[in-house]
Amino acid sequence: MTTITPSRPTARPARAGFAHLLHAEWTKCRTVRGWVIAVLVAVLATVLLGLFQGSHSHVAPCTTGPACRYVIPTGPGGEAVTGTFYFVHRPLTGDGSITAEVTSLTEVTESSQTLNEQPVSTKPAVAVPWSKAGLIITAGAGQGSAYAAVLATGSHGTRMQWNYTGDTPGLAGRVSSASPRWLRLTRAGDVITGYDSADGTNWTTIGTITLPRLAPTVQAGLFATSPGYAQQTSQQVTGASATAAPTDATATFDRVGLHGGWPGSSWTGTWVNGGPDSPYVTGHESGYRQAGGAFTVTGSGDIAPDVTDGVPIDVLLAGLFIALVAVLVVGAQFMTGEYRRGLIRVTLAASPRRGRVLAAKAIVLGAVTFAAGVAGSAAAVLIGIPLLRASGNPVYPATALTEVRVIAGTAALTAVFAVFALAAGAILRHGAGAVTVALTAVILPYLLTAAIPVLPAGAADWVLRVTPAAGFAIRQVIPAYPQVAVSYTPFNGYFPLAPWAGFAVTCAWAALALALAAYLLRRRDA
Amino acid sequence: MRESLHAEWTKLRTLASTFWLLLAATGMIRLTLTATPRRLTVLAAKAAVLTSLVLVTGAIAVFASLLAGGLILPGHGIGPSHGYPAISPANGAVLRAAYGSVLYLALIALLSLGAATALREAAAAIGAVLGLLYVLPIIAVFSGNATLSRHLEQIAPMTAGLAIQATTGLSSLPISPWAGLGVLAAWAAGSLVLGGMLLRSRDA
Numbered sequence: 001m002t003t004i005t006p007s008r009p010t011a012r013p014a015r016a017g018f019a020h021l022l023h024a025e026w027t028k029c030r031t032v033r034g035w036v037i038a039v040l041v042a043v044l045a046t047v048l049l050g051l052f053q054g055s056h057s058h059v060a061p062c063t064t065g066p067a068c069r070y071v072i073p074t075g076p077g078g079e080a081v082t083g084t085f086y087f088v089h090r091p092l093t094g095d096g097s098i099t100a101e102v103t104s105l106t107e108v109t110e111s112s113q114t115l116n117e118q119p120v121s122t123k124p125a126v127a128v129p130w131s132k133a134g135l136i137i138t139a140g141a142g143q144g145s146a147y148a149a150v151l152a153t154g155s156h157g158t159r160m161q162w163n164y165t166g167d168t169p170g171l172a173g174r175v176s177s178a179s180p181r182w183l184r185l186t187r188a189g190d191v192i193t194g195y196d197s198a199d200g201t202n203w204t205t206i207g208t209i210t211l212p213r214l215a216p217t218v219q220a221g222l223f224a225t226s227p228g229y230a231q232q233t234s235q236q237v238t239g240a241s242a243t244a245a246p247t248d249a250t251a252t253f254d255r256v257g258l259h260g261g262w263p264g265s266s267w268t269g270t271w272v273n274g275g276p277d278s279p280y281v282t283g284h285e286s287g288y289r290q291a292g293g294a295f296t297v298t299g300s301g302d303i304a305p306d307v308t309d310g311v312p313i314d315v316l317l318a319g320l321f322i323a324l325v326a327v328l329v330v331g332a333q334f335m336t337g338e339y340r341r342g343l344i345r346v347t348l349a350a351s352p353r354r355g356r357v358l359a360a361k362a363i364v365l366g367a368v369t370f371a372a373g374v375a376g377s378a379a380a381v382l383i384g385i386p387l388l389r390a391s392g393n394p395v396y397p398a399t400a401l402t403e404v405r406v407i408a409g410t411a412a413l414t415a416v417f418a419v420f421a422l423a424a425g426a427i428l429r430h431g432a433g434a435v436t437v438a439l440t441a442v443i444l445p446y447l448l449t450a451a452i453p454v455l456p457a458g459a460a461d462w463v464l465r466v467t468p469a470a471g472f473a474i475r476q477v478i479p480a481y482p483q484v485a486v487s488y489t490p491f492n493g494y495f496p497l498a499p500w501a502g503f504a505v506t507c508a509w510a511a512l513a514l515a516l517a518a519y520l521l522r523r524r525d526a
Numbered sequence: 527m528r529e530s531l532h533a534e535w536t537k538l539r540t541l542a543s544t545f546w547l548l549l550a551a552t553g554m555i556r557l558t559l560t561a562t563p564r565r566l567t568v569l570a571a572k573a574a575v576l577t578s579l580v581l582v583t584g585a586i587a588v589f590a591s592l593l594a595g596g597l598i599l600p601g602h603g604i605g606p607s608h609g610y611p612a613i614s615p616a617n618g619a620v621l622r623a624a625y626g627s628v629l630y631l632a633l634i635a636l637l638s639l640g641a642a643t644a645l646r647e648a649a650a651a652i653g654a655v656l657g658l659l660y661v662l663p664i665i666a667v668f669s670g671n672a673t674l675s676r677h678l679e680q681i682a683p684m685t686a687g688l689a690i691q692a693t694t695g696l697s698s699l700p701i702s703p704w705a706g707l708g709v710l711a712a713w714a715a716g717s718l719v720l721g722g723m724l725l726r727s728r729d730a
Contacts (some may be wrong), residue, residue, distance in 0.1 A: 045657075056671060067557060075682065322661050329653035336649065431649030439656065 096260020
């Protein structure tokens, strides 16, 4: 007796079926000439506008000449920093501490006017929230040196700050003779501890930080500094106007006391990185007076992260806007093209599981637009940076990680937007409608907030938190620091969400649209 | 021509989406061209209907904006008491800006019609027109060269055309208001001519 095995085609594994689906979608994608041209236009627009930008940019106050070719100093963490202040110092060898009572901190702005055709310098008092005066231990005199300080501020209480970005609050309230602030800074090896006190008896630790490999002898003492005063006076569709002027801070220190290794016998006053040769806009009257243990110190500048100088590398992605228009059109048509020509019936007959068709389309489209995005933005950024430098622009320092985020993040954002347009196409089944929806959801919020300041800053922040345009945060290069008073608005290049958080909002929109598209695709007739 | 106009108007008013997008490119073109074999007549009819529709809706929108602006802006520091011209039709510049804005919208619609006719695909036409409108201003903003950016703003359809809306600082404009609108009109005419030539030479 023989057993006959019935000939039965083995069912193809699901995975191979999906691979075929992907291959089918890839074939559709690469054989439509218009789409290939559109993707190439997107890449070319990104690259060419990036190169154009790199070779034509000029930082506003710096048009020609070698004076502009300064390099923006970086701090121990690699971020751009400013270290300009008046420093009354002496060497500290080994361990030791310095204590002082700050009894006043006042600021004036240096506004120059003309009277009878003669320049007259007036110095009205002004409130500078982040004027700083206190005690500091620095590893060196150069910009970007490691440091730790305890300080009184204009309107943010006493604080401990270190290495430009570190910032911890101490006692609140403004310094006055009726309400002085006692400050103390101690060094034990690499460890610096900051204290404050309202009465000189009851001390509170603000913070303890480590400055690795701190030299045995460092400079320590009193400092005062005050950043430029800027106020936005109006905002219109045509742009924002602001008034700005350098400011000076004057602080009075009383009962300055030293303990430990202070080998010198006298104090030295230095305007660190200030003066007429400084690339920074600072006041003119810095200096100090000493009477016994009491000091009056006047300084101008800032010890903080620098967010206002230099060209951030994301300006090289000026072509992204044009690229996005092309990519959104391709994304929408990748789906609506099927409806327009009735191909969808063939597609769905060949692969009855409709959700998988949509998934295959999303994967192919996402991969193609991501690859195009990486090619375009990598070329624009990596070739654009040397071009920027060659045309005399100080480039805002960005770590390699930030460069990767800007390049790959922009490409990923392009891909997610394309998938969003694809989903819009599947929902609306009409090319023009889907493109309009995608453009309105993606580019319109960006235009109304970051490109042209039509909306007030508060409303603009909300728009960029909740709309698909939130993802543009992925290309932000200059971080927003609470301890630097700058107008952090979308128009000035600051997005309300952190880069990856904004990107997540865009992804959520794309996922939502894709889910709705899958639901409708299954439910509706083709 | 009259029948063509009526046919186009019927298509326009019965297609809800077109009403908003002002751009239609569906398989209907074969039917249309069978009914009216003279293709340029079809394009002219489309242009005429589209222009009238945009002129009417544009006039309503611009009038509403003027009314709102006249009521709201003086309370926010932009008004005659602050040295700004009054927002009223009595002001010649404001009147010109109002008329001009309506014409600007109509010309943009004609530019889009030409692009849609040439590309035969509404979605692609939207992309192409948006790209055309924005690419030159973007280059102008970033060029860092005042002469180059001024020339770009003189020839770009959007920046030149929008000069018609200026009521103050006319001397600092890259191009005078009516000349700017003329530049946009040239772009629209060029796009329609290209669309018409392709419409005549290609299969439907």
